[in-house]
Amino acid sequence: MLTHVGTDRIETERLILRKFEYTDDENMLKYWISDPKIQSLYGEPVYSMKKEVKELLDKYISSYQKSDYYRWGIILKETDECIGQIACFSVDNNNNFAEIEYCIGSLFQRKGLATEATKAVIKYGFDKMNLHKVQISHKSINIPSRKVIEKCGFVYEGTLRDFFYQDGKYIDRLYYSILKDEFNYL
Template sequence: MTSNTEVFPVLETKRLVLREITKKDANSILDYLSDAEVMKYYGLDPFNSLDNALDEIAWYQSIYSNKTGIRWGITLKEQGVVIGSCGFHNTVSQHSRTEIGFELSKGQWGKGIAAEAVEAIINYGFKHMHLQRIEALIEPPNLSSQRLVEKIGFVREGLLRNYEFTRGKFDDLYMYSLLKQDLDKINSM
């Protein structure tokens, strides 16, 4: 359970329920975050223990309680098993901006699930978190994530060279953004 007194927001879409991730979800998290393909652009090595999954869940809970982000578990309606996650991190309230992140179990790729989840959290972010700007930082080889955010209406602003040091190397990242006034683009999909 979160340490906030407020209730963690549960979001529903046509096929999905986005909900809080708890320790009970550790096996599901381990299942998909141990997959090298899922972790290719995640910035961490594939998980190899339940402790890795519990640490990740603790991070989700800490960003929520510290109000620097929020991470939802992606579940298919009627099933309840976490098949991925999406959310915001590096939130800067003073500037009404945040970064978006998402990943999905490989068995669920190509079904539009990630786009459905991302659209739901973007709507939530603009309407309920009063965000002005949502950023997506994506490695140039990660074409599927680029296509997803571009389809939703994100604009590529430029390349951040050697922006992040992960897994023993410096990575370039494309900076994408979606502004509150762009919300109409999402809702017209």
């Protein structure tokens, strides 16, 4: 049975995953939320002003009062900077699964940081939330995200063809999942 525990702090070798704070606004703008490439691959709008980011942070921070809300800022321990975000969403109470989404600034990609954060959230989902299954998806054009997903041990489930319409063309959405007894805790 699924247990809602909310967004607790998670620590990994190089990262701290924690609730967003208003002081994260500058790093968010600097590293990812104002980057059209990152935001389009992630499927979110581009934010270019502090006021917009504050409104988004209002939404995130007020949602932390709900025990079924799971969204973390990805904090690089070395610099104490917020370099991205990761969340469990579409949490299904009846079937004990959730979906993960993440984004990380381009300066921090291809360093294993997204994989490290994703594995930590998968473990959190299985150990703390008592999930049976975690699922994840990516746009077919987002090859780096596919590599993160494969490194985490997800199993390909299928493609939703022409799911997104972006820049005048259709893009597929690929789905993957991992079951609790398949997850490698090493």
